[in-house]
Amino acid sequence: MYRIALKMLMGDRGKYLGIIMGLTFASLIMTQQPAIFVGLIMRSYSFITDLGLPDIWVMDPEVQWVDDIKPLQDTELYRVRGVAGVAWAMPLYKGLLKARLPNGMFQTCIVVGLDDATLVGGPPRMVEGRLADLRRADAVIIDIDGAREKLSQPPAVPGGKRIELKIGDTLELNDHRAVIAGFSKNTRTILSQPVLYTTYSRAKQFAPRERKMLSFILAKAKPGEALADLTRRIRTTTGLAAYSREEFMGVTFRYFLKNTGIPINFGVSVMLGFIVGAAIAGQTFYSFTRENLRQFGVLKAMGTSNWTLLRMILLQATLVGMIGYGLGVGLTSLFGWAMRNTILAFKFPWYLLLFSGIGVTLICAFAALISIRRVITLEPAVVFKS
Amino acid sequence: MGADKDLAVHCRGVLKTYGTGEAMVTALQGVDLEVRQGELMMLVGPSGCGKTTLISVMAGILDQSDGDCRVFGQDLMHLRNHAKLAFRARNIGFVFQAYNLLPTLTAAENVTVPLLINGMGRKEALKKAEQVLEQVGLGARTRSLPSQLSGGQQQRVAIARAIIHEPRLIVCDEPTSALDHETGHKVMELLKGIALRRDRTLVIVTHDARIFEFADRIAEMDDGRVIRIVTNSSQLH
């Protein structure tokens, strides 16, 4: 009987494909949109995740997220170093500065100033050159994506290739020379601004005269020190905000969710995908059942139980559900693969599979339910109606 | 109930109403009818007189509102749902005016349906279906879809489907009405020649006077009642 159920469905090419298309659409939207959303979310705190070494971030208590810089006095660094349980603490400058390109154009960059001695807070990975090269005169390291995109210059001849920066090229930041000593590979940030690394003292020269320069204090707990205890101790002794890495990611992430409207936009997309997919697939599936009511009636008259008919319909719904889901997830993966080297934010963690899987299951369950209801209440005597 | 043993169907005072209140329609107003085992009985009468309703009650796909209807001694109305389904699956075959084949199944697959419902495996059922299709003269068309067959061929597939599980009663509603005279005649010859046996009864609803000659007995209905039973169509009118 199950084979008959499948043949009934697949024999009706138009409806069969219609249902699968609806489900594919729903599954695609319910996977691809959240994947972009997750990608964006991860970029919102990528500055934090890219910085692997320290496990505590100390900052002004008013700071709301990672790009909300409220500088501290340099002396705060020593107070944090003085807190019991802190293994080390290093300064970090983070600011937006305009860099002047060789051709005279300007581009805003995220400038990161690292502790001169230890260079703690450097990029996750070097593509060209070494981090230690920052110790050379006027040296800066820039991220490779920035170098290729926003910091590249228009081609010399129309239609030619854009001119990318290379090692040894110079930029100007507030009339200070900066020589490119290497390229790093960073996780993109939300606005994809180029990231430029330098030393803390050099960053002070680049930055316009500001009274306070210290953006963050990066600290490491002594071995065996509980992070929760230590952050509390830093807070109470210094009056500053101190977060573990995960906490600061959470703070940033929540600020981002609350203040950008991005979750609503994606939520609306996902809802629309669900509703449109459910409408198309549910509607087509139901109309398939309705058109086959006479066949179901014949089966019923011949002695097929409601229980068997129910399982036949569930099987039909499961089949189209699995195909639609597979196609939707496949298309999403294809999309992500095609976009892997572009600016587009896209992350496809396993829980998105679960998310869209549940969505598709709900649609199929709904479609099956209305059909089953119709078939179960069907009187077998309809078979003699002409 | 000794006499009941030879009866395929025994109806007494069968009453059937549809709907309630103002919209109530009385389709059967006390039908008394006995159908013997192994006979071909036709039900005739004007449109709307209750013929379809009566065979629906006999086939156990519709419950009467009142009265008693026994099929091979079984009071179907008072059987539990599960037992009633099993009874239909085992004992009843159906032939319809509109054939009612499943359009996406081949002829052979359509014929297997009653066997599958009775729990037979697919392979075995297909083998048997091919044999029965052979019997109705469609051995060469087992893999055709209904849409690739003529009306007469489709009705022959339907007959194969109605007999494959060896039911004891086959009910047919206007089996020849959609067919031309000659094809209808062939279908009747098949029904009488293959479907009808000593242990298998046929009840055929029809208003097609040209096939009356195939009947053993003819029950004439009017206005929800059986008004008379004849053994020869010349006795009608």
Ligand SMILES: Nc1ncnc2c1ncn2[C@@H]1O[C@H](COP(=O)(O)OP(=O)(O)O)[C@@H](O)[C@H]1O
């Ligand atoms: N499902 C139904 N609901 C309401 N009335 C019905 C239904 N089926 C049949 N009837 C009515 O019952 C009467 C007998 O119908 P039917 O048994 O189909 O007659 P026949 O087959 O002899 O033409 C008719 O008046 C018909 O309109």
Ligand SMILES: [Mg+2]
């Ligand atoms: Mg009728």
